[in-house]
Amino acid sequence: MYISRIRLQNWMNFTAVDVRLGKRAFVVGPNASGKSNFLDAIRFLRDLARGDGFSGAVEKRGGVTRIRCLAARRVTDVKITVDLTESEDADPEWSYTLAFAKEPAGAHSPVITEEIVERRGRVVLRRPDEEDGIDPLRLSQTHLEQISSNKEFRPVAEFLRETRYVHFVPQLIRKPEVFFGGRVTSDEEAFGFRFLEHLSDATEQTRKARLGKIEQALRLAVPQLSNLRLTPDTMGVPHLEALYDHWRPKAGKQRESQFSDGTIRLIGLLWSILDSHSVLLLEEPELSLHPALVRELAPLIYRVSRQSKRKPQVITTTHSPDLLDNSGIAASEILLLTPGAEGTSVKPAADIPEIRVLLESGLSPAEVVIPATAPPGASQLALFKPD
Numbered sequence: 001m002y003i004s005r006i007r008l009q010n011w012m013n014f015t016a017v018d019v020r021l022g023k024r025a026f027v028v029g030p031n032a033s034g035k036s037n038f039l040d041a042i043r044f045l046r047d048l049a050r051g052d053g054f055s056g057a058v059e060k061r062g063g064v065t066r067i068r069c070l071a072a073r074r075v076t077d078v079k080i081t082v083d084l085t086e087s088e089d090a091d092p093e094w095s096y097t098l099a100f101a102k103e104p105a106g107a108h109s110p111v112i113t114e115e116i117v118e119r120r121g122r123v124v125l126r127r128p129d130e131e132d133g134i135d136p137l138r139l140s141q142t143h144l145e146q147i148s149s150n151k152e153f154r155p156v157a158e159f160l161r162e163t164r165y166v167h168f169v170p171q172l173i174r175k176p177e178v179f180f181g182g183r184v185t186s187d188e189e190a191f192g193f194r195f196l197e198h199l200s201d202a203t204e205q206t207r208k209a210r211l212g213k214i215e216q217a218l219r220l221a222v223p224q225l226s227n228l229r230l231t232p233d234t235m236g237v238p239h240l241e242a243l244y245d246h247w248r249p250k251a252g253k254q255r256e257s258q259f260s261d262g263t264i265r266l267i268g269l270l271w272s273i274l275d276s277h278s279v280l281l282l283e284e285p286e287l288s289l290h291p292a293l294v295r296e297l298a299p300l301i302y303r304v305s306r307q308s309k310r311k312p313q314v315i316t317t318t319h320s321p322d323l324l325d326n327s328g329i330a331a332s333e334i335l336l337l338t339p340g341a342e343g344t345s346v347k348p349a350a351d352i353p354e355i356r357v358l359l360e361s362g363l364s365p366a367e368v369v370i371p372a373t374a375p376p377g378a379s380q381l382a383l384f385k386p387d
Contacts, residue, residue, distance in 0.1 A: 001084045001086055001094075002021070002022075002084070002278075002313035003021050003083070003084060003313060004083045004084065004085035005018070005020045005021065005081075006018075006019060006041065006042070006080075006081070006082050007079070008038075008079070008081075009075065009079035010075060010076075010078045010079065011078055012037035012040070013069065013337075013339070013343060014069060014344050015072055017038075017345075017346045019335060022088065023088065023311070023313050024301075024313070024333055025313075025314075025333055026298075026316050026318060026323075026333055027315065028317075028319070028334060028369055029344070030337075030339060030375050031375070033339045034339070039283070039317065040061070042279060043163065043281065045098070046160050046165075047060070048145045049144055049145065049158075049160035050161050054109075054112065054142045054145060055140060055141075058109075064100065069343050071341065077100065077114070078100055078101070079097065079100075079114070080097070080099075081095065082095070082096055084096070084156060092120075094117070094155070095116070096116070096117055098144070099115075100112050101113050109140040110140070111139045111140065112127065112140070112141075112142060113139075115143060117156065125143055144156070144160070159278045159279075162278040163279045164190075164279070165281040166268065166280065166282055167191055168192045168265050168269070170192070170259075173192040173268070174256055174257045174264070192268060195271075196230070196238045196239065199230050199271065200230060208229075210270075210271060210274045212228075214266075214267055214271060215242075217300065217304075218266060218267070221262070221289075221290075222260075222263055225243070225244060225263070226242065226243045226244075226245075227241075228267075240255060241253060241254070241255050242254055261288035262293070265285070265287065265288050265289065269282070269285050270304055276310065276312035276314075277312065278312060278313065279312060279313045280312045280314045282301075282315070285301075285316060285318070285323075286322065291322040294320055294323050298324070298326045301316070302314075319370075322366065323366075324364065324365040324369060324370060326366075330350070331355065331360075332348050332349070333348075334350075334365055336352065336369060336373070349365070355368050355372065
């Protein structure tokens with residue numbers, strides 16, 4: 001399955017969004033337009049499905065007041081709807097809607113104002129229901145997060161639970177003990193905490209197969225690298241290790257502490273794609289990589305995702321013209337975010353006539369879309385004179 005359509009109401013930067021998605025999408029826009037917040041709507045549903053709890057997921061984001069779009073007016077509820085589809089030529093299999101509002105006077109948690117599940121157009125769940133009316137405290141929890149309540153739509157919960165967000169910080173993989181000492185959550189894992197332990201948890205057969213594929217790709221970026229593997233130290237702590245061609249043959253072994261930022265990010269990116277089961281959210285994967293490599297990222301991500309057993313849906317945020325410098329990217333795969341006084345709008349590039357015409361004339365997405373995201377005053381930045 002994949003998310004074929006997402007609708008947002010009053011979610012962070014967005015007063016109203018309704019866009020269709022394919023198996024691959026690129027989210028582009030100016031700084032502070034809401035690219036990360038767009039992904040976070042999907043992460044929010046993941047948090048619910050993983051059992052963080054509705055109140056916990058809201059509190060983690062600063063409460064309803066912080067979540068609700070500043071441009072919102074008469075409509076006060078925050079609302080997310082996702083359609084889940086089995087294949088690109090099929091109608092939606094499932095639709096899940098969650099709406100919520102700030103806690104009423106005297107209450108201690110936000111309240112669910114609507115939770116609806118449909119399967120092939122048939123309503124499976126609609127809340128508030130009669131039981132919610134008898135016991136309003138029930139509206140502090142979604143049925144999505146409760147195993148005892150989501151039996152009829154458990155495939156939705158299982159799909160959303162498997163969503164992964166990846167924005168690796170190489171320093172956290174090299175020296176995790178310097179930055180973190182407590183229990184690691186899914187959010188910290190997104191930045192690289194426990195990444196090596198995660199590799200170690202995979203079966204030996206799976207690990208060897210994936211690292212072999214990753215090594216093949218890495219050798220195009222780092223020709224000197226070979227024999228990528230995971231090895232424990234004397235304390236049993238796992239480490240990535242590789243051989244580098246060197247004039248001193250016995251000095252060629254290196255561990256992740258010696259890998260470049262780009263090498264670590266590529267390893268994390270490729271492993272995450274091969275390991276994903278539903279939706280993979282990538283935040284600016286071009287960071288630390290040479291432009292020549294970034295230009296190959298889009299087809300690389302596509303090929304690797306096709307090799308994965310589950311063939312995950314990949315949604316990527318980017319500022320990079322190099323990443324979008326690829327004629328294989330369709331206008332329908334690019335979501336352009338445009339901030340305004342009434343909130344940020346989200347439109348597929350294919351729905352913007354002037355952009356569609358330029359793309360159809362043979363220009364690349366990088367030549368057409370990235371200039372459309374540039375802040376109007378960017379050229380004046382060099383003239384800034386601090387006091």
